[in-house]
Amino acid sequence: MIPYLPHTEAERDRMLQAIKVASVDELFDDIPQDVRADAALFVQKGLSEAETLSHVVELAKLNRALIPFLGMGSYDRIIPAAVASLSSLPAFVTAYTPYQPEISQGLLQAIFEYQTMMCELTGMDVSNASLYDGWSAAAEAASMMLASKRKSSTVLVSDTVHPFMIEVLQTWAKGTDVLIRIIKTTGGSFTITSLEGTLQDSVAGLIVQNPNRYGIVEDYSSLSELLHQNGCQLAISSDPVSLALYKSQAEWGADIAFGDTQPLGLPISFGGPSCGYLAVRKEMMRKMPGRIVGQSVDNRGNRAFVLTLQAREQHIKRERATSNICSNQALAALTTTIHLSLIGWEGLAEAARQSIAKAKYLADALTSIGGMELAWKQPYWCEFTLRFSSRELMERMLDNLKQSGILGGVRLACLTGNPDDNNLLVVAVTEKRSKAELDAYIEIARRSAL
Amino acid sequence: MIEPLVFELSRCARRGYDYPSCDVPQVDVPVALKRMKAAALPELSELDVVRHFSRLSNRTFGVDYGVYPLGSCTMKYNPKINEKTASLEAFTHIHPLQDSDTVQGALKLMYRLLEALSTVTGMSWGSLQPSAGAHGEYTGLKIIKAYHLANNQGHRNRVIVPVSAHGTNPASAALNGFEIVEVATDERGLIDLTSLDALLDDRIAAIMLTNPNTLGLFERDIVLIANKVHQAGGLLYYDGANLNAIMGMARPKDMGFDVVHLNLHKTFSTPHGGGGPGAGPVLVSKPLVPYLPKPDIVCVDGTYRFDWDSSLSIGKVAGFWGNFLVLVRAYTYIVRMGLHGLREASRHAVLNANYLLAKLEDLLDHPYGNFCMHEFVLSAQSLKDETGVSALDIAKGLLDCNYHPPTIYFPLIVHEAMMFEPTESESMENLDILADTLRMLIQTARTDVAVLKRAPEHTVIGRVDEVLAAKSPVLRYVRKETTEG
Numbered sequence: 019m020i021p022y023l024p025h026t027e028a029e030r031d032r033m034l035q036a037i038k039v040a041s042v043d044e045l046f047d048d049i050p051q052d053v054r055a056d057a058a059l060f061v062q063k064g065l066s067e068a069e070t071l072s073h074v075v076e077l078a079k080l081n082r083a084l085i086p087f088l089g090m091g092s093y094d095r096i097i098p099a100a101v102a103s104l105s106s107l108p109a110f111v112t113a114y115t116p117y118q119p120e121i122s123q124g125l126l127q128a129i130f131e132y133q134t135m136m137c138e139l140t141g142m143d144v145s146n147a148s149l150y151d152g153w154s155a156a157a158e159a160a161s162m163m164l165a166s167k168r169k170s171s172t173v174l175v176s177d178t179v180h181p182f183m184i185e186v187l188q189t190w191a192k193g194t195d196v197l198i199r200i201i202k203t204t205g206g207s208f209t210i211t212s213l214e215g216t217l218q219d220s221v222a223g224l225i226v227q228n229p230n231r232y233g234i235v236e237d238y239s240s241l242s243e244l245l246h247q248n249g250c251q252l253a254i255s256s257d258p259v260s261l262a263l264y265k266s267q268a269e270w271g272a273d274i275a276f277g278d279t280q281p282l283g284l285p286i287s288f289g290g291p292s293c294g295y296l297a298v299r300k301e302m303m304r305k306m307p308g309r310i311v312g313q314s315v316d317n318r319g320n321r322a323f324v325l326t327l328q329a330r331e332q333h334i335k336r337e338r339a340t341s342n343i344c345s346n347q348a349l350a351a352l353t354t355t356i357h358l359s360l361i362g363w364e365g366l367a368e369a370a371r372q373s374i375a376k377a378k379y380l381a382d383a384l385t386s387i388g389g390m391e392l393a394w395k396q397p398y399w400c401e402f403t404l405r406f407s408s409r410e411l412m413e414r415m416l417d418n419l420k421q422s423g424i425l426g427g428v429r430l431a432c433l434t435g436n437p438d439d440n441n442l443l444v445v446a447v448t449e450k451r452s453k454a455e456l457d458a459y460i461e462i463a464r465r466s467a468l
Numbered sequence: 469m470i471e472p473l474v475f476e477l478s479r480c481a482r483r484g485y486d487y488p489s490c491d492v493p494q495v496d497v498p499v500a501l502k503r504m505k506a507a508a509l510p511e512l513s514e515l516d517v518v519r520h521f522s523r524l525s526n527r528t529f530g531v532d533y534g535v536y537p538l539g540s541c542t543m544k545y546n547p548k549i550n551e552k553t554a555s556l557e558a559f560t561h562i563h564p565l566q567d568s569d570t571v572q573g574a575l576k577l578m579y580r581l582l583e584a585l586s587t588v589t590g591m592s593w594g595s596l597q598p599s600a601g602a603h604g605e606y607t608g609l610k611i612i613k614a615y616h617l618a619n620n621q622g623h624r625n626r627v628i629v630p631v632s633a634h635g636t637n638p639a640s641a642a643l644n645g646f647e648i649v650e651v652a653t654d655e656r657g658l659i660d661l662t663s664l665d666a667l668l669d670d671r672i673a674a675i676m677l678t679n680p681n682t683l684g685l686f687e688r689d690i691v692l693i694a695n696k697v698h699q700a701g702g703l704l705y706y707d708g709a710n711l712n713a714i715m716g717m718a719r720p721k722d723m724g725f726d727v728v729h730l731n732l733h734k735t736f737s738t739p740h741g742g743g744g745p746g747a748g749p750v751l752v753s754k755p756l757v758p759y760l761p762k763p764d765i766v767c768v769d770g771t772y773r774f775d776w777d778s779s780l781s782i783g784k785v786a787g788f789w790g791n792f793l794v795l796v797r798a799y800t801y802i803v804r805m806g807l808h809g810l811r812e813a814s815r816h817a818v819l820n821a822n823y824l825l826a827k828l829e830d831l832l833d834h835p836y837g838n839f840c841m842h843e844f845v846l847s848a849q850s851l852k853d854e855t856g857v858s859a860l861d862i863a864k865g866l867l868d869c870n871y872h873p874p875t876i877y878f879p880l881i882v883h884e885a886m887m888f889e890p891t892e893s894e895s896m897e898n899l900d901i902l903a904d905t906l907r908m909l910i911q912t913a914r915t916d917v918a919v920l921k922r923a924p925e926h927t928v929i930g931r932v933d934e935v936l937a938a939k940s941p942v943l944r945y946v947r948k949e950t951t952e953g
Binding site for chain 1: 485500501504505507514518543553563567572601610640644714723784787789790894934937
């Protein structure tokens with residue numbers, strides 16, 4: 019028996035009769051013999067459901083779910099139980115993109131709520147319905163900036179953004195006329211002086227990340243003014259949880275706000291799915307990529323929601339579309355909406371406050387040990403970067419931690435390939451880490467430094 | 469009945485969740501960096517939230533609720549075992565930057581998935597990083613561009629797409645800086661070879677095709693087309709949107725394709741989730757393997773790890789390694805089906821489509837072909853000429869009968885197009901009832917046009933004013949009474 023195929027032998031025969039063919043093979047007559055697949059390659063039988071489950075569980079057992087002090091774009095946060103039960107409701111899971119609004123009001127309304135929440139968090143005017151992730155959102159942000167300034171070809175990117183964001187942007191620009199210019203900074207954070215001499219006519223705008231790759235909170239005072247004076251735009255990527263405490267993209271004067279909603283209700287899941295968010299000022303609304311839900315009325319006079327501004331999109335505009343995106347991360351965006359509905363502003367602020375308090379507790383203790391110090395004396399949030407006196411010490415500590423079931427941090431050099439980063443470890447602490455876990459980390463670090 | 473927005477249900481100071489108390493000293497945020505304005509998020513109890521989203525779910529139609537013959541989208545059944553494996557803690561609680569020795573299961577699963585997809589497509593190897601079909605197209609074309617550049621063929625700046633192609637094809641090509649040229653469809657509904665010949669010169673980088681094409685017809689001349697394009701120095705890109713027609717029956721590699729993207733959320737049964745997350749793996753022939761995105765997954769002496777070393781790689785296209793939990797679902801499906809089961813799925817998808825076509829052929833025009841592959845396109849043009857009832861009206865009528873309608877007004881080369889893809893999941897009686905329903909609606913079109921023009925009437929809302937939505941966009945909720953200060 020083949021799972022998921024409802025046909026009985028007798029039905030198959032009746033169907034073939036109705037089609038007026040003798041066999042299923044006849045339906046494939048249009049496939050020339052010389053491109054027919056070798057049926058011998060496709061003989062392997064499937065497993066029963068129970069066997070399938072055991073097989074996959076065996077694979078899963080080869081993974082070790084440890085206590086992660088790892089961040090750099092993926093954060094292990096507390097997720098209310100109701101999030102998973104609501105986001106797994108079968109209608110949400112098994113629906114397609116809501117092209118038929120009359121039978122998709124629930125989904126459309128949820129996306130409208132998501133868009134509102136993203137506007138509230140970032141302070142921006144309009145949000146789209148989601149993008150693949152925070153890094154592909156960077157490419158879309160760059161694309162919007164270039165489209166907003168005639169004859170521009172360059173996008174500036176601070177070297178303090180996540181290393182993968184730079185890589186995704188460079189891939190995106192490869193083979194096109196776009197130039198991604200990396201702005202060198204010193205001291206662990208972007209400052210306005212790093213821009214000196216860079217704002218030529220060809221520059222469309224600047225992309226920065228706050229908090230940055232080291233966990234440092236950057237200060238963008240006067241930045242948007244300077245950029246705007248030079249006809250450039252500002253795009254800021256932010257961890258949405260950080261927005262509970264630190265200035266929003268709108269408060270820094272950004273034109274584009276983007277990032278990833280993974281920290282809002284999505285488990286770390288080996289990095290995906292997460293969900294890219296993108297929100298902009300009203301003037302840029304029609305340049306946005308992807309799906310957007312709008313409010314309207316139906317023919318009975320009721321409030322109704324519908325996909326709108328579709329004239330920007332690939333299925334209408336084809337090669338002149340603002341982006342090629344079709345599928346987005348709808349269910350992940352819905353999950354974020356449910357999560358935020360449960361925790362509210364107070365809960366979000368509480369999670370953020372506890373995270374930074376616990377990060378400081380850990381950082382203070384670790385830097386008092388000797389052999390490891392903060393890489394830069396800058397304000398950090400729930401993620402901080404340690405510089406070790408030697409790589410050996412760092413590796414010894416990480417090994418010891420791993421033996422106790424703790425993942426101690428991300429080796430920055432593994433992501434950047436930069437030898438200057440060899441002794442740097444990026445440590446993330448969320449509200450989910452208990453004091454006992456922090457104390458265990460500290461104890462093992464102390465032992466490792468002896 | 470209107471469901472209030474989550475913001476309208478909000479009550480000041482109500483709470484839906486409590487965090488553990490903080491057991492370390494609090495920390496202040498520097499004033500210069502501090503956020504000034506609170507975000508107006510809803511304040512609800514847990515039950516408020518549960519009921520709100522449960523009600524929203526009730527106002528949403530999915531495959532679990534009824535037949536969803538949406539052409540080109542392969543809305544097959546999403547098996548529940550996939551959801552179960554994708555929620556295993558050993559998958560959901562691993563961090564993307566853990567040392568590889570602690571995530572051998574995840575890496576092995578990804579490696580084996582790539583092996584299976586390579587077998588199904590005939591390609592040499594691939595990348596699981598792209599998050600969706602269009603993202604796969606973007607990645608595949610990036611690979612083609614890099615390949616041409618490395619072979620001193622950087623002047624090749626044109627991509628050929630059929631007029632009947634998915635909109636993402638030209639959009640993805642444009643995104644990579646290619647110029648798009650369209651190849652015509654002939655009276656058979658297949659690539660017009662004369663039109664193709666006229667386009668083939670040393671400016672051609674690639675042709676993007678889906679096979680079967682968007683009319684549900686197999687491009688019989690595919691080997692000839694491949695030879696022509698290859699002789700002109702171009703590559704062939706396979707849009708995997710329609711792979712569900714041919715698994716185990718024909719492989720893109722054998723047809724002459726060089727790059728393939730697959731939609732795991734179509735062919736490999738992972739749920740569409742209301743528009744995502746999907747997964748759009750890219751697979752390539754041997755000469756293109758070095759250009760795949762970084763990192764590769766390799767297996768050395770039974771141990772799996774990421775390999776970042778390829779100097780020709782186009783680089784990263786997404787943050788981490790792809791939509792991992794979607795990959796878990798697709799892998800689960802493949803294990804459950806076996807390669808033989810995948811072949812059977814395609815055979816039944818084609819059987820179902822032809823059966824439905826046979827039942828509908830006398831009702832609406834069938835402009836191209838006799839049989840079809842996994843989907844077919846009918847036209848409501850004659851019906852519209854006769855009665856004034858359009859494809860849209862029939863689609864809206866279907867909503868009142870608890871169906872998701874077929875894809876309408878695509879492909880663009882068929883007027884009043886209605887594109888049906890029943891998938892292998894539907895039983896014979898489900899197709900019989902769908903055909904009967906359409907027959908009834910078309911009779912209604914001849915007797916009482918107004919009924920269909922008013923449709924749908926039994927859904928929670930009626931037809932939406934889309935012009936108003938686009939002309940005066942309201943894209944977020946704004947609180948009515950201002951409570952500032």
